[in-house]
Amino acid sequence: IAKLLAQNDVNVVIDATGNLRRYRDNARKQIPKFMEAYLECPLEVCIERESKRTETHHAPQQIYKRALEGKAPTMPGIGQPYEPPINPEVTVNTAQHTPEQAAQKILEAILCKWYTKT
Template identity: 50%
Template sequence: MAWAVWFTGLPGCGKTTIARRTKEHLSRMGVEARILELDEIRRVVTPNPRYTDEERDIVYASLAYMAKLLCDAGVNVIIDATANRRRYRDLARKLVERFAEVYIKAPLELCIEREASRKAEFAPKEIYRKAASGARVPGVGVEYEEPMSPEMVVDTTTMDPDSAAEFVSRRILEIFAR
């Protein structure tokens, strides 16, 4: 039976890097998964995003439902998305029978520094700089609600991306072996 694992955290915390390395690590272990990267999906669901609460509700509900459909079809899913409200992640937990949450933790200052130099393919550029002009950025212009009891916590101030991916991969196999 397939599972879904949601990587959440502030923009720039390392979600995409760790999610991709986790996928690679799992693949070397013979476990395949599909990454659903919100920044890529948002371009289809809302091609001209305004990042309003209503728009976020639609985008995150669509993402959770995509994960459910893939899991129902037997595809393991790694969700790479900030999901600043717990209710977005809770919806996925409700829809997907085998679900876990990974909180990628980093202080805002480090996220700002990383985001300024990242080369992400789909993520919007310079979001924290835009926040100074009133852009609605989780952790700055919009609240980020940390997970209450995630199955995994990765502190990127003490763990590098490869170690984090190895840790998360092992935990995924432990959690879903039951």
């Protein structure tokens, strides 16, 4: 769907783990204006954040807890491998930046890559 939308000049943001590089490489090959934003965060911080989360916005609940108990074997980084990107266009360590700072850094990377006149 993202490829079809992009072909029709629709900006697309995909919020996905894409735990294997080959998934992301495939998307990069199919979508001409592809940009990878790597939101880096230590697993321990992800687990701590989830334990304190009260609103999930319809995302699965307690996924890290269930994965650590062996009840969610497909969880990347716990039950399945996670391959960090080798050369993303932008990397944001979310343990060191607020959501607002992360969004600003990503927006700046987008503007620099596609909207800065050279």
